Amino acid sequence: MGRSLGNLVHLFQELAVRGIGVRVLDNPMLSTDGNMAQAKLMLGIFGALAEYERDLILERTHVGLAAARARGRNGGRPALLDSPKITRAKELHAAGVMSPKEVADAVGVSVATLYRYLAK
Numbered sequence: 001m002g003r004s005l006g007n008l009v010h011l012f013q014e015l016a017v018r019g020i021g022v023r024v025l026d027n028p029m030l031s032t033d034g035n036m037a038q039a040k041l042m043l044g045i046f047g048a049l050a051e052y053e054r055d056l057i058l059e060r061t062h063v064g065l066a067a068a069r070a071r072g073r074n075g076g077r078p079a080l081l082d083s084p085k086i087t088r089a090k091e092l093h094a095a096g097v098m099s100p101k102e103v104a105d106a107v108g109v110s111v112a113t114l115y116r117y118l119a120k
Contacts, residue, residue, distance in 0.1 A: 006050035012043055080109050086117050093118060 012032060015022055021033025032039040065075070081089065085107045092103045093114075104114040 004050065005046055005053060009043055009047045009050055012039075080113055081107060081117055086120075089114060089117060 023031045023033050029042050089107045092098050100111050104111045
């Protein structure tokens, strides 16, 4: 029914708001069409577990990113132009001898990328 525990809890809550009861044949304690108090308790427990699972994932992600940064790795896409190419592109553009398309071709980037670097 749900991909994750959090998704399942959210689905049950959405159905309850719309007045739709759910009968779980394998686990009647989760059914929302009869004893609502029991179902609310179980969904509350599952909701807390889903939140705990999400917090663990966030924590592990932050630890992994910090470890990667400590090893000198930074996320994101590498820059297309290094400092010498940026300097050359700015010089060519400032000289006014070449069109922006020709300058972009000379340094090996698109015109949009050239303008983005020139604006910096």
